[in-house]
Amino acid sequence: MDKYLDLIKTIVNKNSEEEWFEFKENLQNEQVIGEYISALSNAAAMCNKEFAYLIWGVNNETHEIVGTKFDFRKDIKNEPLEHYLARQIFPDTDFSFKEIIIDGKRVVLLEISSAKNNPVSFNGVRYIRIGSSKVNVAKYPEREAKLFEVLRRSExxxxxxxxxxxxxxxxxxxxxxxxxxxxxxxxxxxxxxxxxxxxxxxxxxxxxxxxxxxIPLRVSIFSGKTKASLLYSVKEFGNTCILLSLDKVMEYADVINIIQADESKRIVSRKDVALFDMSAFREALINAFVHNKWIYKNAPMITVYSDRIEILSRGTLDPKQTIEGFFLGESVPVNEKLSDIFLQLHISERSGRGVPKIIDVYGKEVFDFRKNSIAVNIPFNRISNINDSNINEVSNKKPLNARRKKILEELRNNPNITQAQLSKIIGVGITAIENNIKFLKENGYIERVGSNKAGYWEVK
Structure with missing residues (x-):
């Protein structure tokens, strides 16, 4: 606690109160405390401070340490105060209470992390400090714009x-x-x-x-509607220039987008129907690449289920973006330079037609806004006998029996496993293992990379 003891002494010795700290003697109101967390966190960002501080037990006028009766361990309607405050703060912001005794007097310090990337709000309202006053920043548009600019530069x-x-x-x-x-x-x-x-x-x-x-980028194919179902294959398209990765995923989507013959009500010619709308898929995939939070070092995730393709990008909407604006095609790029490159190469366009195109085909319900990601689920339009049990046909692979599924699972878990080891694990002879390995190779489930002695198995 010596660190905080020295900190408090340094702050109280300042001639005047600054925007990144506040003194109170016995403030108890949880709503006001929450507002101060928002205001001080945003003020710390504006003042280029790592933390802001709300300190109980100090006279606001004289800066004299007088002690406090404030109890930060109290409950608010059967909920601990810290939980109550954290639940209403957005985005999630680190704060913690410290209790220090100074010259026999009890002082409570609330350490609040500076706002990062997005302004901090409490109960849906963003606050900021102007001098020693706590105000709703929305009432001061120039200061709000300045706050966004500061956070953008520090992001x-x-x-x-x-x-x-x-x-x-x-x-x-x-x-x-x-x-x-x-x-x-x-x-x-x-x-x-x-x-x-x-x-x-x-x-x-x-x-x-x-x-x-x-950075790896994979397309996974599952037999059912969830990841609890059998995983049939994983195709790797990453670890190269992401422009090539994007093209490769597009090409693969063309492969799995089988054309179905609709012979219902047939008179002269039959109607060919694609499994899914390729144009909508393309827009969703490009958006995922442009708006993905690449700073997390993770690529978008593409997953093929029996009834849909899910395209998931990391991160959420930009704080300057609204759901309404998103659906209207008002694009706010997460990665501005990358977006400019996509425009230069005519991969995407500035018109913002991508999301409206998807909505026009499938509706708004295909978008799933999650806590740390946005997913687009492109549904399959099945009109033939393709069902959950023969999704292998979509990936041009023959179905597997239980033994081959087990071998595939072992190869995926240990690409360096030997046939002798597989023989012991599966409980069959070497010849049976060799025959099953041959089947898996010939049907595109696995590929041997390198020599038989020094290489490894790659599961497709």
Whole structure:
């Protein structure tokens, strides 16, 4: 507690109260305390402070330490005060109470983390400090704009985060741009595309567009409607320039988007019906790439179920975005530089038609806004006998019996496992293992990478 003892003494010795700390003697009202958490957290960001402080037991006028009877361990309607406050604070902001005795007098200090990325609100209202006053920031639009600007500058982005990999190459990026009729200059492309930090180091955007992004991107196919069902295959499309990853996923979607023959009410010719709308899928996938929170070092997640494809991007709506604006196509890019590159390459467009296109085909209900992600579920339009039990046909694979499923599971868990080890685990002879391995290879379930002695199994 010596740290906080010294901190309190330093603060009370200041000539005047500043916006990132506040003195109270016996403030008890939980609503007002919550408002101060919002105001002080936002003020700390404005003052470039890591923490803000609300201190009980200090006279506001004289800064004299007088002690306090404030009990931060009390309950609010059978709920601990800390839980009550945390439940109504958004986004989740770290704060903690400390109890210190100074010259025999009890002082309570509330340490509040500075706002990061988004302004902090309490009970749906954002507060800020103006001098020593606590106010609703919405009533002061210029200060609110300033707060957003400060938070935007301090927010970690794919341009500001230095890549942990500095030996990057960009041959595939040059080829990709050339294929779109754009020539990159070796001397200037890093700066022009925003691939380096202010210190001249490759940033995360540079890593994402390099020949090896070091970020996996997979398409998983399940036999049923949930991940509790059998996992049939996992296709890897990552660890390369994400522009190529995007194209590869598009190509794979074309493969699984089987064309069904609708012979109902047939008179002369039959009607061909796709499993899902490719245009809507394309818009959802591009949005997932552009708006994904790549700073988490995770790619979008694409999952194929028996009744739908789910495209999940990390992160939530930008704080300047509303649900209404999102559905209307008012795009607020999470990754501005990446969005500019997509526009330059004509992968996406500035018109904001992507989301409205998806809604026009499938409705708003396909969007699922979760705590830390946004998912789009593209439903399948099945008109033939394709069902949950033969999803293998979608991935062009023959169904597996129980033994082959078990072998596949062991290979997925241990790609270096030997046939002798499999023989012991499965409980059959080497010949039976060899025959089943051959079946799995010939039907595209597995592939041997490297030599028989030093290689490993890759499960598709």
């Amino acid at each position: 970690k982005t794919i341009e500001s985060i230095e890549s942990e990999y500095q030996d990057l190459s960009f041959e595939r990026l040059f080829t990709y741009f050339a294929g779109r009729g754009i020539s990159l200059r070796a001397e200037t492309f890093k700066k022009n595309l925003g691939l380096i930090t202010k210190d001249g180091k490759y940033n995360l955007l540079g890593q994402l567009l390099s020949d090896n992004s070091h």
